[in-house]
Amino acid sequence: MSTVSRRRAKRRARPRNSLRATFSGLAAIAEKPPMSNQKQPSQQKPAGNAPASAISPTRAENYPEWYQQVVRAAELAETSDVRGCMVIKPWGYALWENIQRSLDKMFKDTGHKNAYFPLFIPLSYFEKEAEHVEGFAKECAVVTHHRLKPGTKADGKQGLVPDGELQEPLVVRPTSETIIGASFAKWVESYRDLPLLINQWANVVRWEMRTRLFLRTAEFLWQEGHTAHATRDEAMEETLKMLEVYADFAENWMAMPVIKGEKTEGERFPGAVNTYCIEALMQDRKALQAGTSHFLGQNFAHASDIKFSDAEGKISHAWTTSWGVSTRLIGGMIMTHADDDGMVLPPRLAPSHVVIIPVTHKPETAQAVLDYCNRLAADLRKIPYAGRTVDVEVDNRDIRGGDKAWQWIKKGIPLRVEVGPRDMAEDSVFMARRDRAHKDKVAVKRDEFVATVTQILEDMQSTLFARAKAHREHNTKRIDSRAEFEAFFGAKQEEDGAAAAQGGFALVHYAPDRKVEDELKAKFAVTCRCIPLEGADEPGSCIFTGKPTTRRAVFAKAY
RNA sequence: CGGGGUGUAGCUCAGCUUGGUAGAGCGCUUGCUUCGGGAGCAAGAGGCCGCAGGUUCAAAUCCUGUCACCCCGACCA
Missing domain, CATH: 3.30.110.30 (C-terminal domain of ProRS)
Known part of the structure; x- marks a missing residue:
C-alpha cells in the first residue's frame, strides 16, 4: 500500500482506539462479591485530578488492556524491541526467583537433581518422535548459520549477512525431550540407574504468532523436569506426583486455586500418552493452564533409545515423564489477584514484603525518622518467613509521599508502612495492607507490628486464596x-x-x-x-x- | 501465511488531504510555594518525523521501494 493511501485511510478510519470498548465480561468483576471485603471508598474522587483507580482502564472497562497496564505499572516487565520477546524487570524477575526457589525446594524434596542441557537441538534429534515434530514444527526458531559477513551489492543487503551455513540446522529448544533423551540414553544402562530424576531451569523459544507479556511470548523462562523409570506404574506415579507438587505450589504459594485434571486427546502434549494439568480460573472467567505433567510412555525412550537391562538381564525401554511450569505463572498471579489499583502479590512469593516510607519533609526530624525506619527494617529482616526472611524496602527516595505510596500500591507490595515524626514519638507505625482499600490504614505499635508481621502476611496469603476460590466457585x-x-x-x-x-x-x-x-x-x-x-x-x-x-x-x- | 492498521521527543499522540524548515499532554531537569495519600507556578533539556531513493527552490507532508511493529484469523506453556 502506498504511503498516500495509507495516510488517507488513517484519516478516514478516525474513530480508532476504541480503548474504552466495554467488556461484556464485566459482570464477573462488577459483581465479584468476595473480591472486596473492605467497604469501598464510595468511588469519591481523591483530591486533585487523581483517577478513581490507579490502573486505567479498569478490569470492567477493558480486561486485556488492564492486564497490560498492570504489568507495566507494577514494573514487572515490558516489551522489548525484539519481536514477541519481553524484558523482565527487576521486580518481576525477583518474583520469578521466588517462584524458582520455592519450586526448586519442592523438586529437591521429591528427589530430583538439576542439570543443564543445550539450547540448540540438532534437527535430526527433533525428527525422531513423529507426533512431537508435528506438534512443534510450526513454531520453531532455526539456526542455519554460524557466522556473519559484511553484505555486498550481490546480496542486495547492507550491514552484516549470515554466512557459513551449518551442515545440520539447529532448532532453538521449544522443549527438551529429545536432547535430554539423548543424554538419558547414555546415562541409563541398568535398572540400577533408574529412576533418573532430572530438572532443568532454562529458557525456551516458541515462535508464537500472537504474544502477551508473561502469558505467551516467543522466549520464556521455565523449568522442565524429565524422568526415566523402569516401569509404567512408576512413571505414572511420578507424573501424578509432580502434578500434585504443582497444585500444591499454585494453591499454597501463589494463592491460586487450581483444578487438577487430565487433558483430552486434542489438548495433549505432542508425543505424550497422557497429559495432566492444573487449570485456574482468571478474574475475567477465562481459564489458564498453569502447569502440565506428561506421562510419555515409552514414546521418547524408543525415539532416543533409552534402554536398560532389568534384574533378569532382559533389555527394555524406559518409561519417561516430563513436566513444566513457566513464567506464565506470573501472568496467572496477575489475573488472579491484581485489582484496579495494580498488582496484588501473594506474600509468600512477593519480591519484598514491606515497604517503609519515612515521612521526612520536616528537615529537623528527617534524620531521626530515617534512623528509626532503618532500625525497624533491620529488626524485620531478621524474621523468618516462607522459607526466607521478611524482605523490607526502605523507600527514602526524594519524591512526593503520595507518588511513592501509589507506586508501591501498583507494584503490589503486601504491606506499606509510613513512619513520620508523630508515629516515632508514639513508637508506632501507620500500616496499610494491599488486600484492603488503599485508605484503610491503621496505627500499630512498632513492637506489635514486628511481632505480628508474619501473621499479617499469612492472613493476607489466605485471604487472597479464599477470594480467588470464592470467585472460582461463583463462576x-x-x-x-x-x-x-x-x-x-x-x-x-x-x-x-x-x-x-x-x-x-x-x-x-x-x-x-x-x-x-x-x-x-x-x-x-x-x-x-x-x-x-x-x-x-x-x-x-x-x-x-x-x-x-x-x-x-x-x-x-x-x- | 491470509485480512486490516501504524511508524513524528522517554511515553501517548497532533500536524500530512491543500509541501514553506517541529507541536501538545504526560514524563524528565532546575527554582519557588506546597507536602501524613496521586500538588501548583515558572523556567529548561530533549526529535537524521522508521529507512533508502525520487519529484521540487523547498518534503514529516507528494511519489517509488523497503524495513519494523500492532490488531484480527489459523497456532499456542
Whole structure:
C-alpha cells in the first residue's frame, strides 16, 4: 500500500482506539462479591485530578488492556524491541526467583537433581518422535548459520549477512525431550540407574504468532523436569506426583486455586500418552493452564533409545515423564489477584514484603525518622518467613509521599508502612495492607507490628486464596444440556468485536470426541480444559453426543 | 501465511488531504510555594518525523521501494 493511501485511510478510519470498548465480561468483576471485603471508598474522587483507580482502564472497562497496564505499572516487565520477546524487570524477575526457589525446594524434596542441557537441538534429534515434530514444527526458531559477513551489492543487503551455513540446522529448544533423551540414553544402562530424576531451569523459544507479556511470548523462562523409570506404574506415579507438587505450589504459594485434571486427546502434549494439568480460573472467567505433567510412555525412550537391562538381564525401554511450569505463572498471579489499583502479590512469593516510607519533609526530624525506619527494617529482616526472611524496602527516595505510596500500591507490595515524626514519638507505625482499600490504614505499635508481621502476611496469603476460590466457585456451573452450555458461553465474538461473555468453568458430562471439541472451539472458542481427577464418579450422558459417561469434564474459554 | 492498521521527543499522540524548515499532554531537569495519600507556578533539556531513493527552490507532508511493529484469523506453556 502506498504511503498516500495509507495516510488517507488513517484519516478516514478516525474513530480508532476504541480503548474504552466495554467488556461484556464485566459482570464477573462488577459483581465479584468476595473480591472486596473492605467497604469501598464510595468511588469519591481523591483530591486533585487523581483517577478513581490507579490502573486505567479498569478490569470492567477493558480486561486485556488492564492486564497490560498492570504489568507495566507494577514494573514487572515490558516489551522489548525484539519481536514477541519481553524484558523482565527487576521486580518481576525477583518474583520469578521466588517462584524458582520455592519450586526448586519442592523438586529437591521429591528427589530430583538439576542439570543443564543445550539450547540448540540438532534437527535430526527433533525428527525422531513423529507426533512431537508435528506438534512443534510450526513454531520453531532455526539456526542455519554460524557466522556473519559484511553484505555486498550481490546480496542486495547492507550491514552484516549470515554466512557459513551449518551442515545440520539447529532448532532453538521449544522443549527438551529429545536432547535430554539423548543424554538419558547414555546415562541409563541398568535398572540400577533408574529412576533418573532430572530438572532443568532454562529458557525456551516458541515462535508464537500472537504474544502477551508473561502469558505467551516467543522466549520464556521455565523449568522442565524429565524422568526415566523402569516401569509404567512408576512413571505414572511420578507424573501424578509432580502434578500434585504443582497444585500444591499454585494453591499454597501463589494463592491460586487450581483444578487438577487430565487433558483430552486434542489438548495433549505432542508425543505424550497422557497429559495432566492444573487449570485456574482468571478474574475475567477465562481459564489458564498453569502447569502440565506428561506421562510419555515409552514414546521418547524408543525415539532416543533409552534402554536398560532389568534384574533378569532382559533389555527394555524406559518409561519417561516430563513436566513444566513457566513464567506464565506470573501472568496467572496477575489475573488472579491484581485489582484496579495494580498488582496484588501473594506474600509468600512477593519480591519484598514491606515497604517503609519515612515521612521526612520536616528537615529537623528527617534524620531521626530515617534512623528509626532503618532500625525497624533491620529488626524485620531478621524474621523468618516462607522459607526466607521478611524482605523490607526502605523507600527514602526524594519524591512526593503520595507518588511513592501509589507506586508501591501498583507494584503490589503486601504491606506499606509510613513512619513520620508523630508515629516515632508514639513508637508506632501507620500500616496499610494491599488486600484492603488503599485508605484503610491503621496505627500499630512498632513492637506489635514486628511481632505480628508474619501473621499479617499469612492472613493476607489466605485471604487472597479464599477470594480467588470464592470467585472460582461463583463462576463454576454444572450444566446438563447443550442449550444451557451455549447460553453460558455465548457466541465466539460479539458483533462489535468485543469479547463475548466468558462464562467460567462449565462442568458437563462429556464423552471425549475430537469432532465435538473442534466444533466447540470454532463456534464458541471454548475448549475442554480437563477431566478432573478429583471428585466422585457420577454416571451421566454426554450433553453433545448422548454417550454414557462416568465423570464431568471442565469446559471454558482459555488463554 | 491470509485480512486490516501504524511508524513524528522517554511515553501517548497532533500536524500530512491543500509541501514553506517541529507541536501538545504526560514524563524528565532546575527554582519557588506546597507536602501524613496521586500538588501548583515558572523556567529548561530533549526529535537524521522508521529507512533508502525520487519529484521540487523547498518534503514529516507528494511519489517509488523497503524495513519494523500492532490488531484480527489459523497456532499456542
